[in-house]
Amino acid sequence: MNSSQVRKxxxxxxxxxxxxxxxxxxxxxxxxxxxxxxxxFDNELLxxxxxxxxxxLASLTAHGNRLAFTTDSYVVDPIFFNGGDIGTLAVxxxxxxxxVGGAIxxxxxxxxxxxxxxxxxxxxxxxxxxxxxxxxxxxxxxxGDTKVVERGAADxxxxxxxxxxxxxxxxxxxxxRAQPGDVVLINGHIGDHxxxxxxxxGDLAIENNIASDCCALNSLIADLLASCPDTHCLRDATRxxxxxxxxxxxxxxxxxxxxxxxALPVRAEVRGICELLGMDPLYLANEGKLIAIVPxxxxxxxxxxxxxxxxxxxxxxxxEVSQAxxxxxxxxxxxxxxxxxxxxxxxxxPRIC
Amino acid sequence: xxYVDEFRDPELAKTLLAEIERLLPQIEATKHxxxxxxxxxxxxxxxxxxxxxxxxxxxxxxxxxGPGCPVCVLPMGxxxxxxxxxxxxxxxxxxxxxxxxxxxxxxSLLQAKADGADVRMVYSPLDALDLAxxxxxxxxxxxALGFETTxxxxxxxxxxxxxxxxxxxxxxxxxxxxxxxxxAILDSPSMQxxxxxxxxxxxxxxxxxxxxxxxARYKKPIVITGFEPLDILQSIWLLIKQIAExxxxxxxxxxxxxxxxxxxxxxxxxxxVFELRDYFEWRGLGSIDHSGVKMKEAYAQFDAEKKFSMPNxxxxxxxxxxCGEVLKGAIKPWECKVFASACTPETPMGAxxxxxxxxxxxxxxFGNLPQILxxxxxxxxxxxxxxx
Numbered sequence: 001m002n003s004s005q006v007r008k009x010x011x012x013x014x015x016x017x018x019x020x021x022x023x024x025x026x027x028x029x030x031x032x033x034x035x036x037x038x039x040x041f042d043n044e045l046l047x048x049x050x051x052x053x054x055x056x057l058a059s060l061t062a063h064g065n066r067l068a069f070t071t072d073s074y075v076v077d078p079i080f081f082n083g084g085d086i087g088t089l090a091v092x093x094x095x096x097x098x099x100v101g102g103a104i105x106x107x108x109x110x111x112x113x114x115x116x117x118x119x120x121x122x123x124x125x126x127x128x129x130x131x132x133x134x135x136x137x138x139x140x141x142x143x144g145d146t147k148v149v150e151r152g153a154a155d156x157x158x159x160x161x162x163x164x165x166x167x168x169x170x171x172x173x174x175x176x177r178a179q180p181g182d183v184v185l186i187n188g189h190i191g192d193h194x195x196x197x198x199x200x201x202g203d204l205a206i207e208n209n210i211a212s213d214c215c216a217l218n219s220l221i222a223d224l225l226a227s228c229p230d231t232h233c234l235r236d237a238t239r240x241x242x243x244x245x246x247x248x249x250x251x252x253x254x255x256x257x258x259x260x261x262x263a264l265p266v267r268a269e270v271r272g273i274c275e276l277l278g279m280d281p282l283y284l285a286n287e288g289k290l291i292a293i294v295p296x297x298x299x300x301x302x303x304x305x306x307x308x309x310x311x312x313x314x315x316x317x318x319x320e321v322s323q324a325x326x327x328x329x330x331x332x333x334x335x336x337x338x339x340x341x342x343x344x345x346x347x348x349x350p351r352i353c
Numbered sequence: 354x355x356y357v358d359e360f361r362d363p364e365l366a367k368t369l370l371a372e373i374e375r376l377l378p379q380i381e382a383t384k385h386x387x388x389x390x391x392x393x394x395x396x397x398x399x400x401x402x403x404x405x406x407x408x409x410x411x412x413x414x415x416x417x418x419g420p421g422c423p424v425c426v427l428p429m430g431x432x433x434x435x436x437x438x439x440x441x442x443x444x445x446x447x448x449x450x451x452x453x454x455x456x457x458x459x460x461s462l463l464q465a466k467a468d469g470a471d472v473r474m475v476y477s478p479l480d481a482l483d484l485a486x487x488x489x490x491x492x493x494x495x496x497a498l499g500f501e502t503t504x505x506x507x508x509x510x511x512x513x514x515x516x517x518x519x520x521x522x523x524x525x526x527x528x529x530x531x532x533x534x535x536x537a538i539l540d541s542p543s544m545q546x547x548x549x550x551x552x553x554x555x556x557x558x559x560x561x562x563x564x565x566x567x568x569a570r571y572k573k574p575i576v577i578t579g580f581e582p583l584d585i586l587q588s589i590w591l592l593i594k595q596i597a598e599x600x601x602x603x604x605x606x607x608x609x610x611x612x613x614x615x616x617x618x619x620x621x622x623x624x625x626v627f628e629l630r631d632y633f634e635w636r637g638l639g640s641i642d643h644s645g646v647k648m649k650e651a652y653a654q655f656d657a658e659k660k661f662s663m664p665n666x667x668x669x670x671x672x673x674x675x676c677g678e679v680l681k682g683a684i685k686p687w688e689c690k691v692f693a694s695a696c697t698p699e700t701p702m703g704a705x706x707x708x709x710x711x712x713x714x715x716x717x718x719f720g721n722l723p724q725i726l727x728x729x730x731x732x733x734x735x736x737x738x739x740x741x
Contacts, residue, residue: 268354271354271357272354275354275357333403333404333405334361334363334404335361335363335366335404335405335406335409335582336363336366336367336405336409337404337405337406337407337408337409338405338408339402339403339404339405339719340718340719342717342718342719345698345699345718
């Protein structure tokens with residue numbers, strides 16, 4: 001091996017944990033990027049390592065007529081939990097934020113803020129999760145940034161992902177489009193992610209096997225939109241849970257949304273945790289659940305299409321839209337009474353995503 | 354879910370409601386006014402709202418939501434004391450989560466935490482004791498609050514700390530007692546209650562006996578009640594039945610949990626560690642004799658009130674708050690002047706807006722707010738017409 005070959009050798013991260021040197025812009029950082037990031041997020045847009053990804057416009061406009069552009073930061077604690085980790089969350093969360101607008105998600109960026117001392121093994125595991133999640137969702141991670149901060153200045157690792165996608169011309173999803181008579185659908189059990197985080201924190205000494213529902217929803221949404229192109233409202237029910245999304249729809253559309261507690265899919269384990277801790281599954285976070293509002297005559301077709309998709313097997317119709325009282329969400333309780341479901345005040349649980 | 358869904362069966366509810374409807378005409382008083390039944394406990398209030406029980410009941414029954422939410426009735430001065438303790442650099446201040454948001458005169462524990470105090474949420478006093486063992490160089494204070502329900506676990510934690518010789522653990526004791534408070538409500542001149550839904554978890558600890566005076570001396574029917582919606586409906590039926598039959602007794606609907614003598618080892622632990630205070634200050638209700646407990650001299654080394662100095666000031670409730678009247682059933686939450694205007698769950702002024710178990714927060718979150726606001730506007734209009 002001659003000296004120029006040695007110089008060109010792909011970098012390999014040394015040591016077992018991240019140090020300030022890995023964020024310094026020097027050789028350690030180059031090694032980190034080449035070994036961990038380039039090794040995983042291998043694609044032709046990232047490979048040149050320019051300061052920006054360069055995307056051919058014609059390839060975008062082939063998909064539709066509007067660009068969807070979004071960003072989200074992920075600070076979940078703990079970073080590993082049953083059913084996923086901060087990496088899967090960072091990819092799927094941003095993919096879903098694009099997809100619920102009707103966009104076909106295409107490209108993501110990835111900004112990491114790492115606390116010194118994070119083990120290289122943990123970082124590798126997180127990046128591998130991101131790689132796998134991106135492959136499953138059919139998106140490419142095309143640009144990135146890494147900063148390392150002193151111990152205590154961040155908690156292990158924070159990730160920001162931004163994403164772009166393209167909205168096909170015939171799709172018009174808006175939270176203000178819910179109309180009286182419309183039907184409300186959900187793609188499965190609520191509260192799994194929130195309950196999984198409670199379990200993973202371990203500070204409640206409650207053991208459970210609930211896995212986070214963290215997954216990309218773009219393929220499910222594609223199936224839904226194929227069966228019901230005129231879907232009125234669509235949003236993923238993350239922080240604040242199903243209750244928050246329904247309230248957002250009711251407020252933006254100036255309608256009443258009535259849901260039936262009996263129809264809400266909640267796992268027995270999640271209900272159990274909620275009963276024990278005094279939490280309400282309606283407010284628990286999800287990372288793979290969407291609420292769709294569709295015209296009544298499309299409801300059955302939409303439900304059937306959703307149920308055929310892996311991410312929508314447990315889909316259900318949970319309620320309907322009516323005129324009054326405006327900007328209100330009402331729950332018909334299993335006991336036969338009714339109550340208002342308001343936005344959450346404060347936090348049921350901090351740092352769930 | 355087993356052992357839960359059975360107590361939420363809508364068909365059984367219909368049977369109970371029909372039976373209640375059948376009995377009501379036999380009660381003479383209902384021809385002139387609605388019957389007022391008080392559920393003392395915040396847990397009951399929560400169930401009533403969560404399942405929409407009020408709307409299922411006939412109009413001739415009114416539920417009055419009592420002061421049994423220990424977070425709500427915590428006076429501002431005590432919250433200030435908590436903040437002062439939490440802000441000491443050597444202190445790790447541990448608390449149940451729902452106490453974090455209670456406003457003090459300057460800040461809540463949540464704000465104190467944001468400002469740098471080491472405030473940590475725990476789910477049991479034993480977690481706080483563990484924390485003390487793991488942090489021998491810090492002082493761990495547990496913010497003990499709640500009625501008799503939570504007293505045994507705090508008492509046993511103190512006994513454990515004594516046995517283990519832990520020196521850096523103490524309690525800021527804010528435990529309150531049920532019976533003197535029910536008595537204060539019954540003695541109140543504006544009182545017009547017809548019966549009590551008695552707290553199930555408190556009774557689990559204290560047993561049935563302490564409630565006998567309600568029936569014997571004050572001639573009010575009282576039923577010890579569980580926390581599922583059918584428990585509450587069944588108790589309402591039992592109360593209506595007592596009234597219709599002219600009886601005043603202590604009945605135990607929650608017999609699957611509550612025994613006549615209560616939790617004897619728990620009561621022993623309470624008696625060992627705690628003694629009654631001469632009086633204790635309540636948000637909304639003022640000072641009530643013997644309504645709180647403090648730690649006995651023998652456990653002074655675990656008493657944060659003795660170990661640390663704190664402001665210990667009495668701070669009056671905001672003048673516009675009508676929590677006291679709501680607590681006694683004199684007015685409905687939405688009849689308060691500041692309800693949903695100056696006082697909301699985000700910016701609670703009064704005690705009852707603070708925790709989700711408080712009557713006002715329950716109305717605000719679960720009640721039919723637009724309807725309530727319309728009623729409120731109508732009432733204000735009537736009042737302004739009266740004045741002019």
